[in-house]
Amino acid sequence: xxxxxxxxxxxxxxxxxxxxxxxxxxxxxxxxxxxxxxxxxxxxxxxxxxxxxxxxxxxxxxxxxxxxxxxxxxxxxxxxxxxxxxxxxxxxxxxxxxxxxxxxxxxxxxxxxxxxxxxxxxxxxxxxxxxxxxxxxxxxxxxxxxxxxxxxxxxxxxxxxxxxxxxxxxxxxxxxxxxxxxxxxxxxxxxxxxxxxxxxxxxxxxxxxxxxxxxxxxxxxxxxxxxxxxxxxxxxxxxxxxxxxxx
Amino acid sequence: xxxxxxxxxxxxxxxxxxxxxxxxxxxxxxxxxxxxxxxxxxxxxxxxxxxxxxxxxxxxxxxxxxxxxxxxxxxxxxxxxxxxxxxxxxxxxxxxxxxxxxxxxxxxxxxxxxxxxxxxxxxxxxxxxxxxxxxxxxxxxxxxxxxxxxxxxxxxxxxxxxxxxxxxxxxxxxxxxxxxxxxxxxxxxxxxxxxxxxxxxxxxxxxxxxxxxxxxxxxxxxxxxxxxxxxxxxxxxxxxxxxxxxxxxxxxxxxxxxxxxxxxxxxxxxxxxxxxxxxxxxxxxxxxxxxxxxxxxxxxxxxxxxxxxxxxxxxxxxxxxxxxxxxxxxxxxxxxxxxxxxxxxxxxxxxxxxxxxxxxxxxxxxxxxxxxxxxxxxxxxxxxxxxxxxxxxxxxxxxxxxxxxxxxxxxxxxxxxxxxxxxxxxxxxxxxxxxxxxxxxxxxxxxxxxxxxxxxxxxxxxxxxxxxxxxxxxxxxxxxxxxxxxxxxxxxxxxxxxxxxxxxxxxxxxxxxxxxxxxxxxxxxxxxxxxx
Numbered sequence: 001x002x003x004x005x006x007x008x009x010x011x012x013x014x015x016x017x018x019x020x021x022x023x024x025x026x027x028x029x030x031x032x033x034x035x036x037x038x039x040x041x042x043x044x045x046x047x048x049x050x051x052x053x054x055x056x057x058x059x060x061x062x063x064x065x066x067x068x069x070x071x072x073x074x075x076x077x078x079x080x081x082x083x084x085x086x087x088x089x090x091x092x093x094x095x096x097x098x099x100x101x102x103x104x105x106x107x108x109x110x111x112x113x114x115x116x117x118x119x120x121x122x123x124x125x126x127x128x129x130x131x132x133x134x135x136x137x138x139x140x141x142x143x144x145x146x147x148x149x150x151x152x153x154x155x156x157x158x159x160x161x162x163x164x165x166x167x168x169x170x171x172x173x174x175x176x177x178x179x180x181x182x183x184x185x186x187x188x189x190x191x192x193x194x195x196x197x198x199x200x201x202x203x204x205x206x207x208x209x210x211x212x213x214x215x216x217x218x219x220x221x222x223x224x225x226x227x228x229x230x231x232x233x234x235x236x237x238x239x240x241x242x243x244x245x246x247x
Numbered sequence: 248x249x250x251x252x253x254x255x256x257x258x259x260x261x262x263x264x265x266x267x268x269x270x271x272x273x274x275x276x277x278x279x280x281x282x283x284x285x286x287x288x289x290x291x292x293x294x295x296x297x298x299x300x301x302x303x304x305x306x307x308x309x310x311x312x313x314x315x316x317x318x319x320x321x322x323x324x325x326x327x328x329x330x331x332x333x334x335x336x337x338x339x340x341x342x343x344x345x346x347x348x349x350x351x352x353x354x355x356x357x358x359x360x361x362x363x364x365x366x367x368x369x370x371x372x373x374x375x376x377x378x379x380x381x382x383x384x385x386x387x388x389x390x391x392x393x394x395x396x397x398x399x400x401x402x403x404x405x406x407x408x409x410x411x412x413x414x415x416x417x418x419x420x421x422x423x424x425x426x427x428x429x430x431x432x433x434x435x436x437x438x439x440x441x442x443x444x445x446x447x448x449x450x451x452x453x454x455x456x457x458x459x460x461x462x463x464x465x466x467x468x469x470x471x472x473x474x475x476x477x478x479x480x481x482x483x484x485x486x487x488x489x490x491x492x493x494x495x496x497x498x499x500x501x502x503x504x505x506x507x508x509x510x511x512x513x514x515x516x517x518x519x520x521x522x523x524x525x526x527x528x529x530x531x532x533x534x535x536x537x538x539x540x541x542x543x544x545x546x547x548x549x550x551x552x553x554x555x556x557x558x559x560x561x562x563x564x565x566x567x568x569x570x571x572x573x574x575x576x577x578x579x580x581x582x583x584x585x586x587x588x589x590x591x592x593x594x595x596x597x598x599x600x601x602x603x604x605x606x607x608x609x610x611x612x613x614x615x616x617x618x619x620x621x622x623x624x625x626x627x628x629x630x631x632x633x634x635x636x637x638x639x640x641x642x643x644x645x646x647x648x649x650x651x652x653x654x655x656x657x658x659x660x661x662x663x664x665x666x667x668x669x670x671x672x673x674x675x676x677x678x679x680x681x682x683x684x685x686x687x688x689x690x691x692x693x694x695x696x697x698x699x700x701x702x703x704x705x706x707x708x709x710x711x712x713x714x715x716x717x718x719x720x721x722x723x724x725x726x727x728x729x730x731x732x733x734x735x736x737x738x739x740x741x742x743x744x745x746x747x748x749x750x751x752x753x754x755x756x757x758x759x760x761x762x763x764x765x766x767x768x769x770x771x772x773x774x775x776x777x778x779x
Contacts, residue, residue, distance in 0.1 A: 050346050068503040075352040086343030090280045099276055103351035103358055108269040147347070 001026050002155055002185035003047060007056035009209070010042050017042035019209035020056065029181035031200035031217070032189040033238060038206040040189040041083050041159055047187065048080040048157050061155055076105055079153030083160050083189075085144040089133035093124055093143055096132055100147040118146040121176060123169070137164040145173070149180065156186045162195050174199040193234045197221075205241050212245040273358060277365035283331050284369055293323045294377045302381050307388035308587045309395055310466040312381060316398040317405075317456035320377050325409050325457075328370040330430035332413035335362050340421020345499065354501040356510070359494055363414040370406045375399070391570065391587040395466050397476035401456045401483070408483040409433060411490035418494055450531040453554045454482050454524065465553065467587045468620035472564045474556040475531070482524035488517025531556045572617060578603040583617040594664060598671035599648070601717035605754070606679055609761050611769075613641055613648035616675075620651070639674035648675055666727060669719050673729035676713045681769065682706045682732040702771035704742045707732050708778060709761075709768060711746035716757065721747065738775075745778045752779060 001024045010018040018039040032040045045051050046058060049065045061077055063070035087096060094115055101111045119128045122142040127135070132143065141164045148156060162170045177199040180186050190196065196203050197217045205213035205220070213220060217234060224236030228243065298319035305311045336359070339345050348355050382394045413429045453475045465471050492514025495502050502510060534555040572583035575592055577600040584592045599616055606612040639650040650671060682703055707730055714724055721743060724730055734742060749757060760779055767773050 045346070048346070049350050072352045072503070075350055078350065080347070080350060082346040084343055086339070086345070086347065088280065088338065088342055088344070090282070091276075095276055095280065099273070099358075100347065100351065102269050102273050102276075103348065103353045105352045108272060111269075111272070 001059075002061050003030075003187070004059040005056065008043070008046065008053050008058055009055045010039075010046055010051065011054045012042075016209050018046070018053075021206075021209075021211055023204070023211065023214075025185060025187075025202065027181065027183065027185050028201040029177050029186045029188060029199050031196035031203040032187060032206065033191075033193060033196060033203060034206035035242065036191075039209040040206050042209075043206070044080075044157050044159050044187065044189050045082075047155075048078065048082075049075060050080075050082075074155070076151070077154040079148035079151060079156040081144045081148040081158045081161055085140060087132045087140060087143065089131065091132055092129050093119060093132065093135070093146075094128040096143060097147050097150050101150045104151040106151055114150050114152070118150040121149065122146045123172060138166060138169060141165055142169070145176075152184075154184050156180060156184055157189075158186065159189045160191070161188060162190065162192055170195065193238050194232065197232075197234045205238065205245075207242060207245040213241045270357070270361060273361035274364055274368075277361045278368065281331075281362075281365040281369050282334060283328075283366050283373075286327050286331060287373060290324060290327060290373055290377075294320065294380075297323055298377065299381065303384070306588065306590060307385055307390070308467065309385060309389055309392045310464065310471065312385045312389075313395045313398045315381065316378060316402050320374065320381075321402045321405060322457050324370065324374055324377075325406065326430045326434050328366070328406055329409050329413035329433040330426045331370075332363065332366045332410040333417035333429035334426040335366050336414035336417025337421035337423075337425045338362065338417075340418075341423060349499055349501055351501070354495075354503070354506055356495045356500040356502050356506065359414070359418060359500075360491065363411060363491065366414065367407045367410045370410055371403045374402060374406055378402075389587070390589040391585070392466065395471050397471055397473055398456070401476050401479045404480050404483040404487075405456050408487040408490070411487040415490040415494050418499075419497060450554065451525070451528050453531050453556075454479060454528050464585075464620055467568070467585060468570075469567050470564045472553055472555065473561070474559040474564070475554050477559050478524050478527050478531075478556055481520050481527075485517040485519070485521030485524060489514050489521065490517075492517055527556050527558055530558065567620075578607050580607070580613060581615050583615065585618050588618065594667060595650075595671065598668040599675055602672050602675045602679075602713060605713055605716050605757070606761070609758070610765055611641060611646055611679065613675075613679075614645035616648040616650070618651070619649040639671075639678050641678040648678060650674055669714075669723060669727055669729060672714060672717050672719060673710075673724075673727075673731075676710045676717075677731065680706050680709045680713065680765075682710065682730075701738075701774040703732060704734055704738045705745070705773045705775050705778060706768060706771070707734060707739075708742040708745040708749065708775060711743065712749035712757075715746060715750035716754070741775050745775045749778055 003023060003025050005021050005023045008018060008021040008023070009016070021039075021043060032043070034040050042051075046053050047060060049060075049071055052066065058065060060074045063074050065071045065074050088099075091099065097115045097118055098111060101114055102108075106114060116125075116128070119125055122145050124139065124142055124146065127139065132140065135143065141161065145158070145161055148158065162173055165173060174195060177186055177188065181199070181201065188195065188200065200217055203213075203215065203217050203220055204211045213223070220237040220241065221233045222237065224230070224233060224238070224240045226240070228236035228238070228240030230236045230239050298315050301319050302312050302315040305315070339348050339355075348358060351358075378399055385394070413426075413433070416429050417425045456479055492510045494500060495510025496507060496514065500507075500510070531554045534553055570586055573586050573589045573592055574581045574583040575596050576582070577596045580599075580603045582592070582596045582599050582603075584595055595616075595618075603613070603616070639648055641648050710730055711721060711724060714729060715721060719729065733739075749760075752760075756779075761768075764773060764777070
C-alpha cells in the first residue's frame, strides 16, 4: 500500500478539519470528493507532508513521514499540486519546473530531460520560455501539474487539478492521469465528479472530516439510482451519499 | 503535443539524491531571476551623482579617492541591497509557494541560501563595477601609489552581511512591506542610528565601515593599517553567518537534525566572531598615524589620529613608506611635497613663496620646506607645547619648515585655493614668529595671560605684518581666523595698527629690522612700542 492511514485526524484550533480517516490504497487514480470544507485539502496536505496529523497514524510509500529521514525519502518520490498554486512571476515555465526538480534532488544530469518531458506532457512545450506572469490561469495550473510530475513521482497528490482548465485540456489531463495511475498512486481531490468518473479507479467521498463513502465510480453511481439530485448519474450518486450522511 | 498524444513515459530508475550538489544550477536560476539587476539603472545614476562626483572632486590620491567607497558608495547602495534582499527573502511567503518549497527533500534553507547568494553576488558586482570605474579613473590621474583593497573588501563584507540580515528578515516576516521597512530600518539603524548610538569618536564606531574612514594619508606616508579592517571583516562576517544560521534554524527551513545542528553551530560561531570583534573594538585606541604613539592630550589632531587595535596591530604598518619628494625652488628654498600630492605643488609654492621671500636670510628662516605625515608634528611627550599648530613647524638644523599632509587635500575638500594658500602662509608665519602662547586642545584661539599680553601682542603684530607683506590683508586674516591668538580688544587694536605700520615699510627696511630684532622678538623681550 502506498498510502495507509488509521484514525488520521487534524484539528485547527477548535475546528476539526479531518476526523479519523482510515484509508489504504495502492497504485491507481484515487478520487477524493466532497463539498467545501469536507477536509479534502487538509487530508491531502497531511499526505503531502505539509502539515503533520494531530492524531492517528500515516504511512506513505511504506514509510513514516513523522521521522526526518523517511520523510525525506517520501518527498523525493512525491509530487504535489496545492489548491492555490503559488509561483514566481519572473521565472519562465521551464525555470520554474527546473527549480523544483532541483529541490526534489533529481540527479543534475536528468533534470533538463525531465523538465522538457514534463513541459511537453502538460502541453506547454511551446511556452517553455514564457514568463509565468504572462500565462493564463489554466496554463498556470498546467505548470503546477508539470512541477508535480517532473520527478516521476510514486505518489502524486493533486488538489483541484482541473480548476481553470478548458474542456479540451481536461480531457488531455484525464488521459495523463490514467497513464500516471498505471505506475503510481495518484490522489485527486476535486469538486468535478465527471473527472472522477473519467479517470479514477477508486473514489472516496468526504463529509465533515470523515470518509462517508469509498468504492469505485460505478458503485458511487449505483448509490444514486434510487434518488439524488443532479444531471449525471455520478452526480446523483454523490448527492445521494451526501444526503444520507447529513441525515 | 498534448497529454493525449504524448507517449507514455517509461518510469526511469528511482530518483537517487544527486551525488554532486547542484547548487550552481540553483544559483544560476536565482542569478537569472534576481530582482537586483532591476535596480542597476538607479544605482548607476546614484553612483554618478554622489560617489563619482564626490571622488572626482577629491585629489587623485588613492586613499582619499578610496575613502569614497565606504563613505559614499556603500551607504548609497546598502539601502537598496537590503530592500531587495528582504524582497527576495519574503518571496515564498508573498508568492504562496511555501507549501511547495517546504515539502521538497532538499531543505528549503538550500534554496534560500541560493537566493541570498544571488542577491549578494549582484550587489557586490554592482559595487565592484563602481569601484572599478573610480579606480580606473584614479589610475590615470594618480601620481603615486596603488589602489587600497581593504576598503573594497570591508565594503563587500558589509553588503553581504546586510543582505543576509535583510533576507532573513524577509523570510521570517514575509510581506509586501517588509522590504521598504527593512530599507528604512537599515538607513536609520546602520547609518544614522549607529553613528548616533556609538558616536563618531567612540572606539565602537570602528565597527562600521561607513562610520570609520582612515585618515587621508593612510597608505601614503605609512602603510594602510589593516587593524580596523580586519575587525570590521570579523564583525560583518559574524553578522552574516548569524543571520543565515538563524534562517537554517527556523521551523520552515526544512532542515533535519544534522543540518539544524550545523546551522546552530554556524550561528554560534558567527555570534562569537561578532562578539570578539566588538570586544576588540573596545580595546581600540587612537594613535598618531605611522607612529603607534597616542596623540597628545592637548593635540587638536584627534580627527587625524588612526585607530589601532593592539591585538591585531602589526608594527610593520607603522613603518614609513619610502618615497622621493617632488620639489620646486622658490626664493632659493626648495619646497617639497609627497609625490602622491604632486598636483598641489604649484599651490604650495604659490603659498610659501611670498613669505619665504620676506624672511629669506633671517635667523631661523627655513632652508627647505617639506610635507610631513598628519600628526607627525605633535611635540614629543613632556615637551612644553608652545605655538604649535597643526599646520606646520620649523625645526632642525638647517631649519626645515614642515607642513602636514592632511592640510593639502583640504584644498579639495571644499576649501578654496585662496583659503588654502593663506592658511599655509599663516602656518609658516606662525612657525617663524611664534606668538608665545600655547595652543589649546580644542582648536579655539589661544588667549595669553594678562602679564604676557604686551610681548604676545608684538609677536601677533609681526605675524599680521608678515602676512600683509605676503599679500593677505588684515580683513582676510580676521575673516579666516589666520592668527590663532586672541588678544584683549585694546591690545588687538594696537597690534593691528603696529602691523599696518610695519607692513607699509619698504621690504628692505622690514628685512633689516627683523634681522636685528628677531631674536628679541621671539624671546618676548619686545613690546608693540618697540616696533617701527
